[in-house]
Amino acid sequence: MKSPLLIFNQNGIYCPIANVYIDAWKPVDKVIISHGHADHSKYGHKFYLTHPNNVPIVKHRLGNVNIESKKWGEKFLINGVQFSLHPAGHVIGSSQVRVEYKGDVWVYSGDYKREDDGISTPFEPLKCNTFITECTFGLPAFNWEKQDVVMNNINDFWKECKSNGQTAVVFAYSLGKAQRLIANLDLEIGDILTHGAVENLNEVIRTFKNLPKTHRITRETKKEDLIGNLVIAPPSTHGSSWIKKMVPYVTSSASGWMTFRGARRRRAIDRGFVLSDHVDWKDLLRTIKDTGAKNIVCTHGYKDIFSKYLNENGFNAFIENTPFEENEIIKEND
């Protein structure tokens, strides 16, 4: 048996032949970064390589690091191993990493979803022998509705708040979900106001992509500016003194975890909108089929359950542990 093209070691996902890491969680010499979320683009590597759209995001997060970019589909060799980045559709600038050596093709999905969200470049299925997939929502209980249905529900929620003289608050992750909402909500209803953490990323993204107008919430923002409008803030602001100044408000969250009634009650929010930047059950299965891969490596999420299911269905499935898992939950929770 051939030695694996990619292995999981204590530092990250490693290609021994090329001597390069992908999404390393400990400082390494050379790393390929799938996307800008904090658990995937860590501080301290000597050299970063990522998609051009992700460069300003990484720099915003990590400061002036040594970073280069590769366009989607652009092939490049490292020690004779051929690499290329391909859109993952997770957030703006998110990539899959394709690795080919002597006819053996591996694809690392990073985080991904299949639906075109109108702002991230849509996922492109790639043929491969081994597919390393996330399975954050790898359970048959997770089935997303079409984005326009969810956006309509959020628009209705917004209108309802407006007619009641309240502020509609949506908790959403600053990179990705926030821009997805901004790009798709109906701005005829009112203005979108943003928490500083969200607006900072909006500014970064506006340097290469058009985004509808949003308004940064500052000390000067008055109550009249908020009522009837929609606020997008990171989940960590829930219950903070910052959010309490918005009264009267109604809280909501846009996340895949909102599938569970219990998860919503635990967070003590009013409304939950099931909107995820990850694949749901049926798209996870569809993607695996699309790749044609026989070997499936399952990372973060319900990997034990999902890999067991795959093995029962004729695949050769493995589990690999990453520290993404815990971060993922905190990311969606906090």
Next chain:
Amino acid sequence: MKLSKKMIDFANLVEEIDNTNKTNQKVIALENFFKNASDEDKVWAIALFSSRKPKGVIKTSTLKVYAAEMAQIPLWLFEESYHIVGDLAETIALVVPESENDISPLNLTMLISELKQLKEFDEIEQKKYLINKWNHLNYYSKFLFNKLITGGFRIGVSQKLMTKALANVTGIDQDIIAYQIMGDWNPETVTFQQLILSPSKEDFIFKPYPFYLANSIDKELDELGDCSNWAYENKWDGIRAQLIKRNNEVMIWSRGEELISNQFPELIKMGDLLDNGTVIDGEILPFKDGKIKSFNDLQKRLGRKNVGKTTLKNNPVILKAYDLLEYDNLDIRDQNYFQRRKGLELIIKNLNNNNLQISESYKINNWSEVKIAHSIARKNNSEGLMLKNKLSIYRVGRKRGDWWKWKVDPLTIDAVLTYAMRGHGRRANLFTDYTFGLWIDYNGNRELVTFAKAYTGLTDKEFKEVDNFIKKNTIERFGPVRSVKPELVFEIAFEGVANSSRHKSGVAVRFPRILRWRKDKNSNQANTIENLKSLINE
């Protein structure tokens, strides 16, 4: 999850309740329902929100098989999903594919009567019915439908919220509504008119009164004011119950609104000697050789269909009387405590029966007497004290101000987390249900033996931290249960401890819960079973 507007009323209500975290909004949603729903549906809603559920017609194991089949997944995967979602009705609603078109709106009453008829069907017809329903209902209707089949209708609405909304809509006092919906009534036959709007006098013959419940005291004793306005009693650890004698019939109702007469024949016999139109509030206690025994002894009397002679002889009970609610066919709940107790004492004295004893009420000369009584309460097999204002009327439900409970400090022991399961409801998908072990010596080997399970006592943040530890330190999985590396130590609090042959550890503890996480201790420093046994009070 499609949120179409074309939904059956009750499903709509469930959705509206689900869509807010604010009590006010929930009450408004309930009011809207009670204003607009049909009378039959109102009665069923009252029944469901007061834990009166239709009987399960299909076994949950069968439901799981059908749901897995419809979702085209293996049964084990359905089971795994269920453990993570934490609610069977919700899991089915999530995995069964969403339908494109809903069937015409159904009312709650019709749905329930359909389910009742289902019992008459054979298995094939039952399955056909279920699949047809699942195929045509949207998410909330499907969730509600499944809840009706599986029972256990807890969806974030307390009985109190429901009675409040009913009171607002009908203009009837909330306490009166709480009384009207007590006891044994059949939502299939009773009308809204009979139950709420104009109940007849006869309907009350079989109803207990709503129990008055105390809050835990959260201030210093002297903040209660002049001690001469107060009396104290022991807080007994048994089953709170009402003994009712009306029309030559004796009934015993538990606080959980269950009719428990059959389980306590000696109390029924005693009640027969009372005058008609008498209602006594008290505590059923195990009592032998002139002494109150531990709750563990009472447990031997519970959940039995027939109480045999031996059981009656070995584990006799008494009613320890707290209060008198009805005397000479008169509801005397608005008389003050002092007056009611006088009546109670008289009845007990005249009856002179060993199975009815008074729970002594002590007058208070100074607050330090109460503190002393509190400190020795456990020796009397009492779980603390009750403080009652002498002028207090007997109120409805949990109300602050006139009655306070002051429990004794719990017993505690340091134990090791050994197994974990995912929680339910708001703890779905988080490992929050824990099993704890204590050290025991087996032929010179030190082992951990399970002594208690506990689910409460940590903050959400701590639960999340422990959840994380469990996910990283799982040794083995047994279905939904994981064995965990025995590293974390918790201080477990409990109300009592007794020898028990039913438990591997040889002891049973009452109301175990987590007091705090002992991050300062490692598992070797946890306590032993011997330490626990030394706390047994015999």
